Amino acid sequence: MSVFAVWVLSICLLLVQGSPVQKSDGEPVPLVIWHGMGDSCCNPFSMGAIKKMVERQIPGVYVLSLEIGNSITQDMENSFFLNVNEQVARVCEQLAKDPKLQQGYNSMGFSQGGQFLRAVAQRCPSPPMHNLISIGGQHQGVYGLPHCPGEVSHICDWIRKLLNSGAYTKPVQEHLVQAEYWHDPLNEEAYQKNSIFLADINQERSVNESYKHNLQKLQKFVMVKFLKDTMVVPPDSEWFAFYKPGQSIDIVPLQNSTLYTEDRLGLREMDKAGKLVFLGVEGDHLSFTDEWFNENILPFLH
Template identity: 75%
Template sequence: MAASVVQCHVTGRKWTMAASSIALVFAALVLCLCDGQYEAEPVPLVIWHGMGDSCCNPFSMGAVKKMVERQIPGIYVLSLRIGNSITEDMKNSFFLNVNEQVDFVCKELALNSLLQNGYNSMGFSQGGQFLRAVAQRCPSPRMKNLISIGGQHQGVYGFPRCPGEISKICDQIRKVLNFGAYTRYVQEHLVQAEYWHDPLNEDEYRNSSIFLADINQEKQLNNSYKNNIQLLEKFVMVKFLNDTMVDPPDTEWFGFYQSGQSSKTVTLQESTLYTDDRLGLREMDKAGKLVFIGVEGDHLQFNEEWFTKNIIPFLL
């Protein structure tokens, strides 16, 4: 009977045996896989940019993508583009209904063959809470780790400033939010209104918010949201300790203003969302799945050394 050769590509060893010796072939393959030189394929990474940014800006998401690829050779990184062009992607970060964006991303991820064994995700600023919505609403393919960098998980109550060339757009948005954030038209057509959280008018917020109040279980309980988010291995929240853009910065760790006023804040652990465990965060916290990281600096200001030390370990 002719002989067969099994080649272990990792170690370079060759094993020659009779073709009928299936058990020996299996043993050889096990030795290959168990050899110390074997390395698993990197877990793919999905990135969602923040307000006024785009998937491929070479100075923001493009630079992050390259940084991850340098640190983890061979990794597949998908930087989400919401729209048919980079310009449309940027505009949609202001004006496309968030629920439509999340639905679009869920469908895109489900059709991507490279993500079917699971993926990690990393959201910047508003991309953090948007990816959390993906985790809660679309458990397949499975999101393993969610890394929120400056995400506003309890929303914002203030719009202090905007970066660079889009400051004029932000000035207009600020005026709209201050006077009509909870009107139906604004909710459906202005992204930032969908995570506007007015602590002085909690009932209006709960009744009118079409996105944040829903994913935070403040309208009605959705058991699938709670079950799906607990499938995460880690939920990492990065807070910028000197943030001048996000109001209040505590929202980046799921804290917010105490209801009825806009000066004193409460932590996640002090909130009813946690004590009532409507979203499962208390259970995740006790299981060690919640990770809170603070970084000195203003909104989204960090360097590669910090990123390599604090974020890369959750992508491996």
């Protein structure tokens, strides 16, 4: 079965009715969702289904599934070709203007949407983000693009060629989303110098104290890793781990990385405070059951 088929099956399972979750005062916390590569805000088999499922589980909750552009088609295209910094800026503006979010909200990002929402938390603290749930987000980037959702495979073939030939050239960085979180462990210097998105939010060049301070305002930062992920390379990036510099075999866990030991993002402090949550799920990329979601994710959405 293809990854896309597994994803559709998993989402269908999520539509099963479960026990409702609400705040003790009866007012549910709003939820902001950001989709992944090649997806859109309102695909009935992915984000549309997730939105409906959450609304069923949490009566009265306001769920905003982010649409980057003026149509579903444009939203999908922008997940490949609109500069991530521009996307984040647009989302920050949208959230700041939404009256339903001004008292705060939870966020849930799928695949690249997870790291993009982390950028929102770091760059735009108002309105406040309470919990950040990253489902398969590549927080240390990727070094490979094995496959994409089936209906956009031709785009992926073209993207692979661009990444292999010049991921860190200015035109590719500015116009190809996946290049903006391409992390080449064999050429860390080029990555740190030329990555216009990931190297910035991961504080690779210098420490922006506001990024660190804003991220630490989160109540919980939940990171979901798919233990049999064949799409994200390496899947350990979903837990902020990555290859040891200079090779692409051995993985350095987050707690052993300079990002953690130097506490460039405040993750060490957050970890000691119990704010970091590492969840593993048996399955390929974005493949999970309704039971797993209800047990592990819903508690963070109230």
